[in-house]
Amino acid sequence: MKLNSKDLENKSLWNGYHLPEYDRKKMVEETLKNPRWLHLGGGNIFRGFQAVLADRMLEKGLMDTGIIVAGSCDSIQSAFKDHDDYCLAVILKADGSVDKRVVGSIGQSLFFDGQDWTRLVEIFRNPSLQVVTFT
Numbered sequence: 001m002k003l004n005s006k007d008l009e010n011k012s013l014w015n016g017y018h019l020p021e022y023d024r025k026k027m028v029e030e031t032l033k034n035p036r037w038l039h040l041g042g043g044n045i046f047r048g049f050q051a052v053l054a055d056r057m058l059e060k061g062l063m064d065t066g067i068i069v070a071g072s073c074d075s076i077q078s079a080f081k082d083h084d085d086y087c088l089a090v091i092l093k094a095d096g097s098v099d100k101r102v103v104g105s106i107g108q109s110l111f112f113d114g115q116d117w118t119r120l121v122e123i124f125r126n127p128s129l130q131v132v133t134f135t
Contacts, residue, residue, distance in 0.1 A: 001013045001014070002083075003083040003084075003086050003087075003088060003102070004083055004084045004086070005084040005086075008086065008102065014102065016100055017088075017100045017101065017102050018099070018100065018101040018102065019102050019104075020055065020058070020059070020102065020103075020104035020105075021059045022058045022059055022104075024104045026064075027058060027064065027065065027066050027104075027105075027107060028066065028085075028107045028108070030064050030065045030107075031065040031066045031067075031068060031107025031108060032107065032108060034065060034126070034128040035065065035068050035107075035108075035123045035126055035128055035129055036063075036065045036128055036129060036130045036131070037054065037065065037066070037067045037068065037129075037130065037131050037132075037133070038067070038068045038069075038070065038120075038123055038124075038129060038131075038132045038133075039067050039068070039069045039070070039132070039133045039134070039135070040069075040070055040071070040132065040133070040134045040135075041069075041070075041071050041134055041135045042069040042070070042071040042075055042076055042079055042080060042109065043071075043075060043079075043135060045135045046069065046135050047079065047087045047088075047089060047103065048089055050067065050133060050135070051067060051069075051087060051089070051103045051105050051106060052089045052101065052103055052105075054066060054067050054105035055101070055103045055104060055105040057105075058104075058105055065107060066104075066105045066106055066107030066108075067105055067106055067107060068106075068107055068108045068109075068110065068123060069106055069108075069109050069110070070109070070110040070111070070112055070116070070120060071109075071110075071111070071112060072111070072112060073111050073112075073113055076109050076110065076111055077111075079109075080106055080109035081109055085104075085106040085107070085108065085109050086102055086103065086104055086106070087102075087103045087106065088100065088101065088102060088103065089101045089103050
């Protein structure tokens with residue numbers, strides 16, 4: 001079992017995990033055309049809070065675009081690009097139970113370095129951009 005688009009097609013592999021309940025392909029397309037939320041820094045705090053919040057908002061129909069996350073090469077590659085921009089959120093509850101969620105709210109992941117700089121400038125210039133967050 002690998003966290004990527006191909007293995008997520010086989011839902012039986014992900015028994016016990018909450019999977020995205022929205023059209024992720026459509027969300028990614030809309031995010032690329034009309035970026036609304038850019039987050040700088042894609043570490044644990046982002047993956048556990050902002051990305052989960054966006055995932056829940058997408059499921060409730062409160063958003064139709066995801067988050068574009070930008071960070072250093074190492075963190076973006078290992079946390080997002082290697083997993084088709086999916087990540088996991090695991091919540092350990094006080095009663096000892098565990099909630100496991102596959103988070104699909106990342107519409108695009110970018111590097112701060114030169115190869116994605118043009119795309120970052122394009123996002124900042126896009127009139128659809130509404131919020132930039134940072135961790």
